[in-house]
Amino acid sequence: MADEITTIAGSKIVPLSKLLMQDITLQISLAILVIGIVGIVFVNRKISLLINAKKFSYTRPYAAEFVKKILVSLFATVLIVSVTGYVQVFELFDNQIAIDAANADEGLTPRETFAKILNTFVILVIGYTIAQLIPIVLSNNEVKKMEKHDYQEWIHMRGFSNDKQKLFHSLFEWVPPKHGPSEIPEEEYQEKLKTAEGKKFLENYYTSKGVPIGSFKQKKPRAFEAWQKSEREKYEQYFDDCTSGNNETGQVLRTDVFPKEIYTITLWREQKRISHYQPIIPGARPPGWTERQGQDTPKSFKQMIPVIVILGIVIGIAAWWEIDLVVVATASGGLAIGIGFALQETLQNYFAYLSIKKDKIFVEGDRIKLDNGYVGIVRMITPRVTYVKHGLNESIAIIPTRQLIAATIVNYSKDIVFVPATVEVGASYLNDPEEVASVLMKVGKMAMKEITDIQGRHLIVQEKCPYRNQHQPSCGCDKNILVDLDQPRVRVTNFNSSSIDFSVWVFVRDYGSQFKVKSDMRIMIIKEFKKHNITIPWPIQTEYRSSVDEEIQELKDTEPIRKKTLKEYGTGDLGSVKKSKTDELPDDE
Numbered sequence: 001m002a003d004e005i006t007t008i009a010g011s012k013i014v015p016l017s018k019l020l021m022q023d024i025t026l027q028i029s030l031a032i033l034v035i036g037i038v039g040i041v042f043v044n045r046k047i048s049l050l051i052n053a054k055k056f057s058y059t060r061p062y063a064a065e066f067v068k069k070i071l072v073s074l075f076a077t078v079l080i081v082s083v084t085g086y087v088q089v090f091e092l093f094d095n096q097i098a099i100d101a102a103n104a105d106e107g108l109t110p111r112e113t114f115a116k117i118l119n120t121f122v123i124l125v126i127g128y129t130i131a132q133l134i135p136i137v138l139s140n141n142e143v144k145k146m147e148k149h150d151y152q153e154w155i156h157m158r159g160f161s162n163d164k165q166k167l168f169h170s171l172f173e174w175v176p177p178k179h180g181p182s183e184i185p186e187e188e189y190q191e192k193l194k195t196a197e198g199k200k201f202l203e204n205y206y207t208s209k210g211v212p213i214g215s216f217k218q219k220k221p222r223a224f225e226a227w228q229k230s231e232r233e234k235y236e237q238y239f240d241d242c243t244s245g246n247n248e249t250g251q252v253l254r255t256d257v258f259p260k261e262i263y264t265i266t267l268w269r270e271q272k273r274i275s276h277y278q279p280i281i282p283g284a285r286p287p288g289w290t291e292r293q294g295q296d297t298p299k300s301f302k303q304m305i306p307v308i309v310i311l312g313i314v315i316g317i318a319a320w321w322e323i324d325l326v327v328v329a330t331a332s333g334g335l336a337i338g339i340g341f342a343l344q345e346t347l348q349n350y351f352a353y354l355s356i357k358k359d360k361i362f363v364e365g366d367r368i369k370l371d372n373g374y375v376g377i378v379r380m381i382t383p384r385v386t387y388v389k390h391g392l393n394e395s396i397a398i399i400p401t402r403q404l405i406a407a408t409i410v411n412y413s414k415d416i417v418f419v420p421a422t423v424e425v426g427a428s429y430l431n432d433p434e435e436v437a438s439v440l441m442k443v444g445k446m447a448m449k450e451i452t453d454i455q456g457r458h459l460i461v462q463e464k465c466p467y468r469n470q471h472q473p474s475c476g477c478d479k480n481i482l483v484d485l486d487q488p489r490v491r492v493t494n495f496n497s498s499s500i501d502f503s504v505w506v507f508v509r510d511y512g513s514q515f516k517v518k519s520d521m522r523i524m525i526i527k528e529f530k531k532h533n534i535t536i537p538w539p540i541q542t543e544y545r546s547s548v549d550e551e552i553q554e555l556k557d558t559e560p561i562r563k564k565t566l567k568e569y570g571t572g573d574l575g576s577v578k579k580s581k582t583d584e585l586p587d588d589e
Contacts (some may be wrong), residue, residue, distance in 0.1 A: 037081040043075065053256035056563055058265060059265055076125040080121050081122070120317055143266055154168070155275060172217065176199070180213070184205075210479075210488065235265045235268055241283075251283075306326055364378050367412040386401050413510065420508075426528075433492060437490045439504065439529065439565055444489075444504050458509075490502060495576055
């Protein structure tokens, strides 16, 4: 096999090698070529570092990458063409050695062979450049598509919170529907349409399903371009704040360091999407965070394009040199099979990683449950293993990524817009169950308004955001909920040996929020039960010696406050049992 391969190219290589050994001028030409290539690599590195440090590479990242790739190709092509011209102009091969070599060879002359080698280099350089430019062009097209998606979200949200000079309303005008929503009487709706204040009220009105009314028409042409300009100005302000020290760190963030400390405009837009288009605070993330966001971006088929293009070019060049590809394939086939077996698990892990990232089966931060019952939060997904941290910080599970494709995964976070949080409590048989239910309804409504996270955001999904009563935009608590939620819900669940058991349900925004909500609601229940003289009984295991008459009298004394709560909050779908009794109460009770 080795003899066959040597025979294939021997007739071209041997005469040229002899010529190189005996012709000092040709040796100088090759030395110039090698030194030029080394110089190109050095100069390109310096230029790349210079470009990376400029604002241009952050505001136009794909254009900067395009320029860097083109410069490499341009320098290499100029170098090779110059050497080729030098060879042809000075006729380096017009000597007796070249003539003898040409006469001895039935194929190409050494001059033709050398020219062919130089042309091969040119083809490789151009092919490599094209292979690198294709993913850049495709990625840039994807960015443009995502930019249009952001524009549609901007319209849906009626502008972003950090827009300047009421940009949205300067470009779009609200058009009222022919008929108003069912929650507003038609006469009242038509009256509001007659005044500017009324129109503003209707424009900011959301139905009980969280849906705005009316539509918007464009007042000025080229609205998309105006929005693009506004977003680019926001990014430039973000960049200037980072590089001037006017940021959260209080220090000047540098552009010429690795890992990067500043988002490129592409990553800046991606982070805005993740945060539901909230403003990005300059310097809010630690150094290296921006670089990791780019590294953690799922690799797609575009990453394979350079390999495929270069492989195709190499095969074409081999055919051009009249190399028997069948012989080469046969010689390398055994080696390829061996490498394939050795890398089998590695490749399985890698393609599993691509599948998980591309299909978003789960992402970092999701709470999942594995086949073996292990429940934890996904910390990191790599092409080899996936790290899942236990929910109570007890341990970290390290699983080969390929195993997660075939496993049954329970994802508590994916596409779950609300999760029930249920609190169970028992009340004495001496208490009216309707009155107990009304107190629990009161607790549920209090919890909806009062229980928030450290950022002031509601943990319980809002059927209709409280801020909308003030005709203000939604606080965002329920922006993804477009269904009516019957909450809080109160149910009588059991007749226990010592109590009547109740449960109160509310819906929280994610899996982890239910634990704080349950804890806070239990505290509220205890306080409200004491206030309303509702007893959570001890388990009855001994003789009951309490005076029933005294307890009944105490209940009568505190009955007005319970009746008032029952009338105000009702009992959910339990309220129809004794409507007549509550309706007889005077309003001042």
